[in-house]
Amino acid sequence: MEDIEQNFDRIVRENYEQIFRTIMSIVLNKDDAQDLTQETFLRAYIKRHTFRGESEIATWLTRIALNVTINFLRRRDKAAEHQKQLEIPAPPENHSEEKLYVWQALEKLSPDERLVLVMYYFHGFSQAEIAGRLGISLGAVKMRIKRAKEKFARFYGEEK
């Protein structure tokens, strides 16, 4: 198993982009995504002794990143003022027309909806694991994924 302590700097460099993109795809705010990415790696460093090598380091980091993001969304839900100030970033440059539709459809979803789509379809987490991480029932997760997918498909169709 890899020695996390000795290789942590390299682990940060190798995984920074993926972790940032995962968080950014949910919060859609560059500054928040940068802060949460930093928090992810600091938490990972503090918890490095808990990594048992049962999964890839990238997967372990992604789980921490999603927990950090979930906690952030809960905090933000409570702070309604921040919600009003949320800036929606411009879509990434050099996007093809097709990808622009995808991005714009994503923007129209709520952070919670983006969260389940990213966890389920992008990272391939099971519905049971999503339920555990969000602290909701399996049925609620299934419903949330179904609704998020339907909304995404509808917005995507509208954009096209």
Place this chain on the structure above:
Amino acid sequence: MTDERLKYALESVISEIPVPERGADEVLRTLNLLRTILGILELMGPVSAEALLSALIPYKSNNEGGER
């Protein structure tokens, strides 16, 4: 929209999200600070921690000297 189509759509967009330049460097800078703090805390046994507390809160050591 099929699951495969949605998965592909997400992958294609997320993989192109621009990443801040030197973002990893900033994380490593903060991480080094954390390492320093953790290193200091590790070196401090309970006695050292008590000494630090006394230094930070002078009135505490005065009170322990018998002034009540």
